[in-house]
Amino acid sequence: MRAVDTVVIGAGWSGLAAAVELAASGREVTVLESAPQAGGRARSVILGEHTLDNGQHILLGAYEHVLSLLRTLEVAEADVLLRLPLDLTMRAPERRGLSLSTLYLPAPLHLLAGLLTARGAGVLETLCALPGIRRMLRRSENDDITVGALLQRCRQPEHLVRGLWAPLCLAALNTPVEEASAQLFCRVLGQAFTGHRRNSDLLIPRVDMDRVLAEPARRYLEARGGRLLTGRRVTGLEPMDGVLRVRMRDLTLDARHVVLATPPAVSAALCTPLAGMRTVVRGLEHLGQEPICTVYLQYPPEVHLPMPMVGVLDLNTQWIFDRRHSGHPGIMAVVISGPGPHMELDNDALARQVTAELGLLYPDWPPPGDHWVVREKRATFRAAAGCEEHRPAMHTPVPGLLLAGDHVRNGLPATLEGAVMNGVQCARAIARTTDA
Numbered sequence: 258m259r260a261v262d263t264v265v266i267g268a269g270w271s272g273l274a275a276a277v278e279l280a281a282s283g284r285e286v287t288v289l290e291s292a293p294q295a296g297g298r299a300r301s302v303i304l305g306e307h308t309l310d311n312g313q314h315i316l317l318g319a320y321e322h323v324l325s326l327l328r329t330l331e332v333a334e335a336d337v338l339l340r341l342p343l344d345l346t347m348r349a350p351e352r353r354g355l356s357l358s359t360l361y362l363p364a365p366l367h368l369l370a371g372l373l374t375a376r377g378a379g380v381l382e383t384l385c386a387l388p389g390i391r392r393m394l395r396r397s398e399n400d401d402i403t404v405g406a407l408l409q410r411c412r413q414p415e416h417l418v419r420g421l422w423a424p425l426c427l428a429a430l431n432t433p434v435e436e437a438s439a440q441l442f443c444r445v446l447g448q449a450f451t452g453h454r455r456n457s458d459l460l461i462p463r464v465d466m467d468r469v470l471a472e473p474a475r476r477y478l479e480a481r482g483g484r485l486l487t488g489r490r491v492t493g494l495e496p497m498d499g500v501l502r503v504r505m506r507d508l509t510l511d512a513r514h515v516v517l518a519t520p521p522a523v524s525a526a527l528c529t530p531l532a533g534m535r536t537v538v539r540g541l542e543h544l545g546q547e548p549i550c551t552v553y554l555q556y557p558p559e560v561h562l563p564m565p566m567v568g569v570l571d572l573n574t575q576w577i578f579d580r581r582h583s584g585h586p587g588i589m590a591v592v593i594s595g596p597g598p599h600m601e602l603d604n605d606a607l608a609r610q611v612t613a614e615l616g617l618l619y620p621d622w623p624p625p626g627d628h629w630v631v632r633e634k635r636a637t638f639r640a641a642a643g644c645e646e647h648r649p650a651m652h653t654p655v656p657g658l659l660l661a662g663d664h665v666r667n668g669l670p671a672t673l674e675g676a677v678m679n680g681v682q683c684a685r686a687i688a689r690t691t692d693a
């Protein structure tokens with residue numbers, strides 16, 4: 258059997274990024290995806306008459322690898338993403354929320370000025386919190402502690418912890434402050450709030466997620482002789498005579514390089530039989546998983562939020578996104594990250610509860626006409642303190658085998674940026690080899 262150059266297993270954003278980068282450097286690439294569509298955990302789904310997403314995604318101006326990938330694909334940022342300066346409005350039913358707008362100042366002054374001018378925060382208390390915030394932005398210690406412990410060490414007042422840091426931590430790491438890794442949290446803060454002020458911009462998809470990446474990536478690959486095969490579940494990997502044999506139910510491919518860009522549990526299962534991979538497998542099995550629930554509520558088209566997204570405190574609802582900005586006027590996407598009692602409710606009960614919560618915040622809204630609930634039980638790895646030591650490295654002891662996916666160690670939590678960055682790194686490592 259003739260060995261192909263590179264097989265990428267998994268067509269999530271990480272696998273697609275690897276494949277596009279490889280095709281761009283002239284390598285022959287075949288992508289094998291078990292699902293009927295590409296996109297992985299950032300894919301479009303049909304709900305009722307609408308093409309929505311398996312979960313609301315937002316990106317940051319700091320997602321440089323994602324933005325560079327879009328440029329490679331000749332996807333104009335403004336066509337697929339709505340760029341907004343960071344403007345956080347946190348609402349609570351029975352108390353004052355918090356509202357923070359970044360000002361047109363260089364980073365990190367825009368954040369500090371935003372905090373000082375935040376509505377709902379005492380100026381004096383916030384002033385006392387600023388040295389701690391600077392410490393968080395510049396934190397470089399190697400030891401990991403929980404975000405809760407870090408906020409205490411950095412003397413953050415209760416109103417900022419409850420009104421800003423705790424919801425931001427859950428949104429960014431999908432892990433509650435009591436468990437979340439300070440190292441990863443500070444890296445996200447540093448990424449967004451140091452460097453260029455545009456790094457903290459919010460980028461909200463204007464189209465469904467397939468149109469942001471999966472479809473342009475498929476077109477790009479096919480135009481360069483690459484293949485993206487869906488409905489192809491890889492069942493085994495076997496080193497054989499200097500190549501890796503990739504087994505599927507009714508097909509076998511030999512490849513000189515394999516990028517394994519599947520979720521942690523699948524990567525662990527495929528690596529288990531391979532010699533030298535015990536530590537990698539143990540690490541992968543040690544990474545826990547956290548869910549994200551998205552409840553879509555269909556209101557009449559004129560119902561809208563005052564801004565594209567609003568944060569919510571003290572309720573099950575954590576964030577509300579107005580999908581009019583993604584072409585679905587009247588549809589609200591309610592996001593609930595991490596574990597919690599909402600996971601015990603069935604879909605209808607959860608939709609009723611979320612509807613009642615939105616009714617408390619927006620009493621003028623009529624009841625929604627329809628709803629859809631999407632539960633991703635393994636949305637991200639648990640970004641708990643100390644998790645970095647369990648994340649695998651890109652290079653493995655198996656010749657020709659590289660690991661990609663958002664869970665590969667890179668100092669970032671599970672994000673689109675981390676997934677793309679890891680895919681690109683794999684492709685560059687392969688491009689450096691001389692056996693093309």
Ligand SMILES: Cc1cc2nc3c(=O)[nH]c(=O)nc-3n(C[C@H](O)[C@H](O)[C@H](O)COP(=O)(O)OP(=O)(O)OC[C@H]3O[C@@H](n4cnc5c(N)ncnc54)[C@H](O)[C@@H]3O)c2cc1C
Pocket residue numbers: 266267268269270271272289290291292295296297298299311312313314315316489490491492518519520523549550551633635636637661662663664671672673674676
């Ligand atoms: C609801 C939700 C909301 C999120 N919100 C955000 C957000 O706002 N911002 C952000 O940055 N990140 C967000 N994330 C995280 C982000 O979506 C992920 O980090 C990213 O999509 C992971 O990409 P990946 O390629 O590493 O993995 P995946 O997307 O999981 O890709 C792995 C692929 O491998 C395929 N596969 C599995 N087994 C096999 C097999 N045996 N053979 C072949 N293929 C296989 C899978 O079908 C999948 O397509 C969110 C995630 C979810 C679920």
